[in-house]
Amino acid sequence: MSEHDDPALWDRMAREQGGAPSAQGMAEALDALLARLSPGDRVLDIGCGSGPVVRAVASQVAHVHGIDTSPDMLQRARVDAPRNATFSLGTLDDFDDTVTCAVLFNVLHHLDEAATFARLHEILPSGGLLFVFEARHEHHQEHGDENPHHVPFTPARFCKVLESSGFAVEAFEEVGVGAWAAARRG
Numbered sequence: 001m002s003e004h005d006d007p008a009l010w011d012r013m014a015r016e017q018g019g020a021p022s023a024q025g026m027a028e029a030l031d032a033l034l035a036r037l038s039p040g041d042r043v044l045d046i047g048c049g050s051g052p053v054v055r056a057v058a059s060q061v062a063h064v065h066g067i068d069t070s071p072d073m074l075q076r077a078r079v080d081a082p083r084n085a086t087f088s089l090g091t092l093d094d095f096d097d098t099v100t101c102a103v104l105f106n107v108l109h110h111l112d113e114a115a116t117f118a119r120l121h122e123i124l125p126s127g128g129l130l131f132v133f134e135a136r137h138e139h140h141q142e143h144g145d146e147n148p149h150h151v152p153f154t155p156a157r158f159c160k161v162l163e164s165s166g167f168a169v170e171a172f173e174e175v176g177v178g179a180w181a182a183a184r185r186g
């Protein structure tokens with residue numbers, strides 16, 4: 001485990017900075033996500049941090065739930081949270097509800113990719129949206145995060161992993177320090 005997987009680091013960041021730093025390209029990724037959401041959607045935001053994605057999507061969907069392993073990030077996220085937003089402490093393994101869309105913003109590199117996609121395949125219905133925004137490997141390295149889950153977030157490799165997990169990639173775009181991908185559960 002790298003220190004970037006330790007909830008204590010994120011707790012400290014929540015207390016000292018009010019949340020995780022916003023990665024360049026995140027605004028474009030949010031626009032691409034919003035364009036794919038419908039009013040009836042139930043969204044799961046994995047590693048929601050202080051809740052920027054929850055707040056951005058809440059008015060466009062029926063419900064949004066954020067999960068995170070950092071109590072202090074969640075405390076921040078709950079401040080002025082939208083009425084249709086809920087939060088819980090834990091990981092994807094602790095979540096047992098159904099959703100129509102799952103989003104991972106700046107968090108996939110903390111997780112075991114194959115296990116995450118396998119679990120999301122169970123949670124999402126056929127055609128359900130999986131949306132990922134992730135910084136490039138080199139960006140993380142520049143910031144001293146040598147997390148063992150870091151893998152090159154390239155279209156070829158990412159599409160292969162998703163397809164072998166039962167998802168079809170419908171769009172992949174490089175933006176800012178990283179890229180976003182939208183995929184549908186088969």
Ligand SMILES: C[S@@+](CC[C@H](N)C(=O)[O-])C[C@H]1O[C@@H](n2cnc3c(N)ncnc32)[C@H](O)[C@@H]1O
Nearest residue numbers: 010020047048049068069070073091105106110
């Ligand atoms: C870089 S921050 C991103 C936060 C938010 N998604 C954003 O874009 O601002 C990573 C977040 O993932 C959380 N996290 C790390 N490992 C996690 C896990 N296994 N399950 C859920 N959340 C996790 C951290 O506590 C932190 O809040």
